Amino acid sequence: MRKITDSWKIELVLLVRNFWTWIFLLLALVSVGLQFNSRLQLFDPGGALISTAFIIQGGIFVSMILGLSLVQRESVTSSNEMFYVLPNGYSSKIVGKCLALLTAIIVFIILSVMILYFLFWKFGVPYLFYWKSFIYLSLYWGTSFWISGIIGMIIGSYVKSRIAYPLLVFIWIFIGPLNSPVIKNFMAIFNTDLTPIGNFINLGQTDPYTPYDPVYGLPMEIHRWLQKGIWVISVTFIFLTITVLKSYRKPVFTVLILSGLLILNLPLVLLFNKEEQVIRTGYEANAVRNYDRNYYTQNTKPSFENSDSFIIESYEIDLKSFRNVTAQVKIKGKPIRTTEKLIFTLYHQLRIKSVTDENNVELSFKQVGDQILVSFPVPLKSNEHTTIVFNYEGISSPYFYANDQAVMLPAYFPWLPISGSYQAMKAEGSELIRYPLYPRNPTKYILRYSGPEPLFTNLQKKNTSVWTGQVPNGISLVAGMMTETRVGQTKVCYPVSLYKMIDTTPLYLKKVQNIAKNVNTDLNIQKSFDVSRIFFLSVPDESNLIPSNIWNLEDHLIIGINQMYNEGDLLNYDITIVPAILSSLVKNHNMINQREEIKSLFIASYAYWYGLKHNSSIENERPILVRMLDYYQNTKLNKEASVTKEILKLIDNNKTNQLFLQAFFRDWLGRLDQNHQLNWNDILELEEAAKSGDTKVTEHF
Amino acid sequence: MRKKIIFSVIAAILLLANSAFAVTSSATITSNMTGANGAEYSMTNYIDNSGQNYASSTNTLWVELYRAVDGPDQRVNGSLVAINGSTSWRDTVSTGIYYIHLDPDGPFYTGCNGWGKAVD
Numbered sequence: 001m002r003k004i005t006d007s008w009k010i011e012l013v014l015l016v017r018n019f020w021t022w023i024f025l026l027l028a029l030v031s032v033g034l035q036f037n038s039r040l041q042l043f044d045p046g047g048a049l050i051s052t053a054f055i056i057q058g059g060i061f062v063s064m065i066l067g068l069s070l071v072q073r074e075s076v077t078s079s080n081e082m083f084y085v086l087p088n089g090y091s092s093k094i095v096g097k098c099l100a101l102l103t104a105i106i107v108f109i110i111l112s113v114m115i116l117y118f119l120f121w122k123f124g125v126p127y128l129f130y131w132k133s134f135i136y137l138s139l140y141w142g143t144s145f146w147i148s149g150i151i152g153m154i155i156g157s158y159v160k161s162r163i164a165y166p167l168l169v170f171i172w173i174f175i176g177p178l179n180s181p182v183i184k185n186f187m188a189i190f191n192t193d194l195t196p197i198g199n200f201i202n203l204g205q206t207d208p209y210t211p212y213d214p215v216y217g218l219p220m221e222i223h224r225w226l227q228k229g230i231w232v233i234s235v236t237f238i239f240l241t242i243t244v245l246k247s248y249r250k251p252v253f254t255v256l257i258l259s260g261l262l263i264l265n266l267p268l269v270l271l272f273n274k275e276e277q278v279i280r281t282g283y284e285a286n287a288v289r290n291y292d293r294n295y296y297t298q299n300t301k302p303s304f305e306n307s308d309s310f311i312i313e314s315y316e317i318d319l320k321s322f323r324n325v326t327a328q329v330k331i332k333g334k335p336i337r338t339t340e341k342l343i344f345t346l347y348h349q350l351r352i353k354s355v356t357d358e359n360n361v362e363l364s365f366k367q368v369g370d371q372i373l374v375s376f377p378v379p380l381k382s383n384e385h386t387t388i389v390f391n392y393e394g395i396s397s398p399y400f401y402a403n404d405q406a407v408m409l410p411a412y413f414p415w416l417p418i419s420g421s422y423q424a425m426k427a428e429g430s431e432l433i434r435y436p437l438y439p440r441n442p443t444k445y446i447l448r449y450s451g452p453e454p455l456f457t458n459l460q461k462k463n464t465s466v467w468t469g470q471v472p473n474g475i476s477l478v479a480g481m482m483t484e485t486r487v488g489q490t491k492v493c494y495p496v497s498l499y500k501m502i503d504t505t506p507l508y509l510k511k512v513q514n515i516a517k518n519v520n521t522d523l524n525i526q527k528s529f530d531v532s533r534i535f536f537l538s539v540p541d542e543s544n545l546i547p548s549n550i551w552n553l554e555d556h557l558i559i560g561i562n563q564m565y566n567e568g569d570l571l572n573y574d575i576t577i578v579p580a581i582l583s584s585l586v587k588n589h590n591m592i593n594q595r596e597e598i599k600s601l602f603i604a605s606y607a608y609w610y611g612l613k614h615n616s617s618i619e620n621e622r623p624i625l626v627r628m629l630d631y632y633q634n635t636k637l638n639k640e641a642s643v644t645k646e647i648l649k650l651i652d653n654n655k656t657n658q659l660f661l662q663a664f665f666r667d668w669l670g671r672l673d674q675n676h677q678l679n680w681n682d683i684l685e686l687e688e689a690a691k692s693g694d695t696k697v698t699e700h701f
Numbered sequence: 702m703r704k705k706i707i708f709s710v711i712a713a714i715l716l717l718a719n720s721a722f723a724v725t726s727s728a729t730i731t732s733n734m735t736g737a738n739g740a741e742y743s744m745t746n747y748i749d750n751s752g753q754n755y756a757s758s759t760n761t762l763w764v765e766l767y768r769a770v771d772g773p774d775q776r777v778n779g780s781l782v783a784i785n786g787s788t789s790w791r792d793t794v795s796t797g798i799y800y801i802h803l804d805p806d807g808p809f810y811t812g813c814n815g816w817g818k819a820v821d
Binding site: 039210211293570621624627 | 772773779786794795
C-alpha cells in the first residue's frame with residue numbers, strides 16, 4: 001500500500017512541477033469560465049452546462065494525452081526496467097498513476113464547480129441547480145475524462161512510438177460529441193443508421209445543439225449512467241489485465257480479471273438493455289421531432305370506429321414512473337346503451353398487459369395503435385355501473401415524457417385510457433397537432449404515484465403519495481426541475497430555471513384575464529378561463545401559423561414556455577397573447593378537425609380586429625394576419641393570399657362598425673364549430689354573406 | 702454640445718432605419734449540398750420563418766432557426782418540408798443573433814432544392 005501512495009505522491013509532484021500542467025489548467029479554466037458566463041448572461045443555467053460539448057471534447061483529448069504521458073514517463077527516461085525488478089514495483093507504479101489521473105480530474109472538476117457556483121451566485125440561480133450541476137459534471141465530465149485517461153494509458157502501454165498520437169486522435173473523434181457529424185458521413189455512405197452505436201460510444205452530450213428543456217432538466221437518465229458504467233468497468237479491467245500481464249505474466253490472473261470484467265459488466269449490460277424513456281433530440285427515428293410525426297403521418301385514422309358510449313365517472317390510478325411507465329387504472333363508469341364492446345383510447349406505446357373486471361376476471365381485448373377494443377362475455381346494460389381495470393406499461397410520447405428524472409403528462413394527452421376511439425395526434429403537412437383528449441365531464445380521481453418528486457398536479461394532495469379530487473377536464477402531472485409559488489390568488493407551478501420569468505407573471509395574469517373576458521364577450525363563448533391554477537410547461541406549440549401556447553382545461557391552464565422566457569419578457573409580448581387565448585378557448589374536436597390554415601386565419605383575423613379595437617397593436621410590429629398574407633404572397637399561394645387579403649380588407653373597411661365585425665366573427669366561429677371541414681371558398685362565401693348582411697349568430701362551446 | 706446633438710440625431714436616424722427595415726436571414730440549397738446557412742442577424746421578439754422544398758428535390762428538407770451563441774449554437778425550432786411543399790412558422794424569441802439553416806432530412810443526406818428564410 002505504501003508503495004502505491006508513494007508512487008501516487010511522486011506522480012502528483014511531477015505533474016505539479018510540470019510547466020505545461022499549469023498552462024493547460026489555466027487555459028481550460030478560462031475557457032470553462034467564459035463558456036459558463038456566456039450562457040448565464042442569457043439567464044440559462046441549464047444551457048451553461050449542456051453547452052459544454054466542446055469542453056468535454058477538449059477534456060477527453062487532454063485526458064488521453066495525460067494518461068499516455070503518465071504511463072510512458074518511465075519509458076522516456078528508460079527507467080521502466082527498474083520497476084519490473086522490484087516486488088510489485090510495476091503494478092504499484094501503475095496504480096499510483098491511475099490515482100494521479102483521478103486526482104487531476106477531481107481537482108479540475110472542483111475548480112470548475114467553484115467557478116460555476118460563483119457565477120450561479122452572481123446571477124442569482126436557484127439552489128437546486130448547484131446540486132444538479134455537480135451530478136451533471138460528475139457524469140459528463142468526471143467519468144468521460146477518467147475513461148479517456150485510461151484509454152490513453154492503454155494505448156501508451158502498447159504503443160511506444162509516435163503513432164500513438166494519431167491513434168489517440170482517431171479514437172478521440174469517435175468517443176466525444178464530435179462523433180455525430182463524423183458518423184453521419186458513414187451513415188450516408190453505407191445507408192444505415194449507426195446512431196445507436198454513435199450514441200453509445202459518445203461520452204459527451206448526444207445533441208449539443210438542442211436547447212435546455214426547463215421541465216426535463218439536465219439529461220441524466222439511468223441509461224446514461226449505465227452507459228458510462230459499462231465503459232468505466234471495461235476500460236479499467238482491460239487496463240488491469242494489461243498491467244497484470246506485464247508485471248506478473250501469469251495467465252491465471254488475466255483470466256480472473258477478465259472474468260471480473262464480464263461478471264461486473266453483465267448486470268449493467270442487462271439493465272442497459274431494459275426499456276427506458278431516454279429523450280433523444282437528434283436525427284434518430286425515436287427522437288422528439290421524428291417519432292410522433294412519422295407515426296401519425298402513417299397512422300391517420302383510428303383502428304376502430306368511434307363508439308362514444310361509455311361515461312367514465314372515476315379513475316383510480318396506481319402510477320409508477322421510473323425508467324418507463326407502469327400503471328394500473330381502475331375505471332368506473334356506465335355505458336349509455338347496452339353493449340358488449342367498448343373502445344378506449346390510450347397512447348400506442350403504452351402497451352396493455354391485461355384488462356379485468358371488478359372481480360379480477362380477465363376480459364378479452366385488442367390493442368391496435370392508439371385504440372383498445374374491450375369485449376365483455378355478457379352485454380353491459382345501459383346505465384349499469386361497470387368497473388374495468390387496465391394494466392399497462394411502456395414508454396410515453398417523447399413530447400410528454402415520464403421516467404426516473406421527469407414527468408410531464410398533460411391532461412389532453414391520452415396517458416390514461418379515455419372513452420372513445422381517437423388518434424392522440426394529427427399530422428398535417430409539416431405540423432403535428434395534439435387532439436384535446438380528456439374526459440369532458442367532471443370525473444373523480446384517486447392517484448397513487450411513485451416517481452420523481454415533488455409531483456405537481458391539479459388534484460389535492462392527501463398524503464405523501466396519494467392525490468384525490470374531482471376535476472372537469474382530466475388531470476395533469478408534472479415533476480422534474482419544477483417548483484411552485486403563489487402569485488396573488490393563483491397557484492403557479494413553473495420550472496426552477498425560469499426564476500426571472502416568474503417576476504413578470506403578475507402582469508401576465510392580469511392581461512390574460514382581461515383579454516379572455518373580452519374574447520368571451522366578443523365571440524359569445526361560454527367556456528370559463530380559470531387562472532387559479534397555472535402550469536408553465538415546455539409543451540409543444542399546437543400551430544406553426546399562430547401563437548397557440550395555452551391549453552385551457554377549465555380548472556387549470558397549461559402555458560407553453562421555453563428557456564428563452566427567462567431572458568426577456570416574452571410572457572408579456574402582446575402580439576402573442578390574444579391568439580393564444582382565443583386558440584385555447586375554441587380548442588375542441590370540431591375545431592381541431594378544421595384545416596390548420598383556415599383555423600389560423602380565423603384566429604389571426606380576430607387578433608387583428610382585437611388589436612384595432614383596443615389600440616393594442618405594437619409599433620413597428622406587423623400583425624400576424626399581415627405576416628400570413630406576406631407569406632402566402634411570397635410563396636405564390638394565390639388562393640390563400642386572395643382570401644386573406646379579402647378578410648383584411650373587410651376588417652379595415654369596417655373597423656368602426658364593431659357590431660358588424662362581432663357578428664361576422666361569431667358566424668365564422670359557428671361554422672368552424674360544425675362537423676364540416678371548411679375550405680377557402682367557404683371563407684369567401686362567409687365574407688360575401690357578411691357584406692350582404694346575411695350572418696347567423698350562434699352560441700359556442 | 703453641438704457635437705452631442707449631431708451624434709444624437711445620427712443615432713436616432715440609425716435606430717429608426719434599423720426598425721423600419723426587417724432583417725432577413727435567407728439560404729438556398731441545391732441537391733448536392735448537405736446543408737446551408739443563412740447570414741446571421743440580430744433579431745428580436747417575433748420571427749417569421751418560411752421555406753420551400755421544390756418538386757425537383759428527392760428528399761424532405763428541414764428548415765431550422767438557429768441562435769448563434771458561444772459554444773454549440775442553439776436549434777430554436779424547425780419544420781420538415783415535404784417534396785414540393787412549403788412551410789411557415791413563427792417563433793417568439795428573446796433578442797439575439799439568429800440564422801436560418803437548411804438541412805436535408807436524415808443523417809447527412811442531400812437531394813434538396815429549395816430555400817428558407819427567417820424575417821424579423
